[in-house]
Amino acid sequence: MDYVKAVSRILDNIEEDKVDRAVMGCLRVARHAKDHLNAALFLRELYPDRLEVGRMIFDDMPNLKEEAQKFIFKISLERWLEIHTLDFSLSSDKDGDERNVLRVGVGEIDPELDQWERAIDDMKLSSGMDPFDIAAFTDSFRQQKAEIRLRIRALNTIKARIRTRCLNYAVQIEKQLHVQQQQQGFLDAVQNDVNNFFKARSDDVYSKLQKAAQLAASKDLEDSSLLLTEVRRALKSVADHYYPAVAGRVMCSDGIERKLGDEQYLNRLQEFLNVGLPQSTSRELLQSELEHLASFIRRLNDMASKGVHATVSLAESKQGLVGLYFFLFNLAQHMTFRIES
Template identity: 50%
Template sequence: MQRIFDHVENGAVDKAVRAALRLSRRIGDHMGTAMFLRELYANSTEFAQVIYDDTSHLKDEARKYLREQSLERWLRMRTMPDLPFVMNSGSGDDKRNVFVVSAADLDADIEQCERSIADMTIPPSMGEFDTAAFTDRFLSSKGLLRQRIRTLQTTKTIVLDHCQNFAIKVERQLAAQVKTMSFLAEAQNQVQNYFKARSADVYDKLLKANQLLDSTSNEDQALLLTEVRRAIKAVADHFYAPRPGIHRCQDGVERKLGEEQYANRLYEFVHSEFKRSTSTELLRVETKHLLAFAERLNDLASKGVHADVTASEAKQGLLGLYMFLFNLCQRLEVKDDGSNNA
């Protein structure tokens, strides 16, 4: 991002676009990638080849959307006044005057126009009539060249602004992610500290899950989900010990609350522990989502450790568990302080 800002300040439009393209590819911003490729490749065939290589993993509908939307945005950016060197695009009400020059050629084109103007000098030995004719012709040519230079400068400014705004957007996006990660780290720390002081079993299982989080192995991802399932059961064991037989729960439904029915036990604990309030209803909804996820984990467990598990599913499971426990621990600490109005 800093390189983009530096190139923009220095007016290096080609370098700014290439740096922005590199950043968009790095963060997986396919629309940004398509836009900056259009800036670099004025030839539609070259653009189509490169964008296909970048987005070959996407579905046909997604690639079509990227092509159409990036073209429409690029056309809006490059629509200029009706000048002799501006290409007409479309027809009727959709007719546009589109200035087609690659960002890589903008500076070179400006320099070439300036050199062409400088070369238009009248030879000193030319007669009066020839001088007048050449002067008239040169004035007309110089006027067109100056118009082209102004259009090139305008386009250069538009492209530089595009690069800068993209870098600013990514900067804000990353800043928001840092805040989110800081909150998640704080939540994780509070949950671990809570159970470190109250349940060594839950604490140990959470630590084992954390150790598997960064692994890219399919087996470790499946193991991570297994550890999440074990942690959920340990939480249920801590808050609501198994009971034999069938019991009528707080919602009026009869359920088994035995060793293997840890989901029922955790559900019953949340419903019986807190008085009804808005925050309690939210916690109950979170409990339903977590236990639905736990049921899916049980299904995966029946397939063995080598079940087809993605990294996003594994991380989602651990994140969901931590957020549920964070909210639960917060409510319990407030309740211990004698207040139910959190």
């Protein structure tokens, strides 16, 4: 979904006083963004029937736990009541209790307003009426018009509140998109710096990073396991570049013997950080990043190898790629600084 265009359409509908279309636009954005609470709220504005709303809310969020579904149902009802509870009474029931909650769907508001305006225009006295009839009809029309105008006032109040809620939601999404664009710009800069760094130093690392980026751009869910594999290959290629495989067991800098062969690329990377970079807080941070990245990749690889496709999504695989780029970005900064020093 193009959120920018969707928000723009919502704002256009608000400016043109097409509140029902604005609500449908907000509902579409909320559903697509999996913003379940606001989706439930805008659903209520379209379908005020409680049972229908409940069915659609639960259909929209089948993956949520029952407690979460009930919470969303409850909070969305409370926020719906905030909009539909009036500061004045429309009528009283047989027990004398005032009725100040108007249940109306947003799509019904404008047609009902037009209907009531026509009804008021139709309340005209016929010529030639008896003075007593004129007085009786005038009094009756006055009372009916007062009730109709009260109803019109209620409808306009609710319409204005819904319009304000749509506007606030659209502005909120606009701000969110702006922040995301800034974050994406930062991620793009990190990716660009890493690609340029390894393009000048290792064709193999660079080519594997490019392959991983292509898989990340794919919308095919089957590419998730392929992306994981490519992230692992890229990390191994980095290890091959900085610390080539060594046969047999090697006494590492921490006094422990380890295998640093072709498959032990994580051990080789860890040893490179220990011996290739001076002791510092920055090196410790790099080591922590490597440990976190390695743990994350191992977990997802284990899931993929067991065929747990439902739990290994393309989004999770992308997290591995992002983690790889940030690790390599910090590594590149250290290596550049070391060379310049």
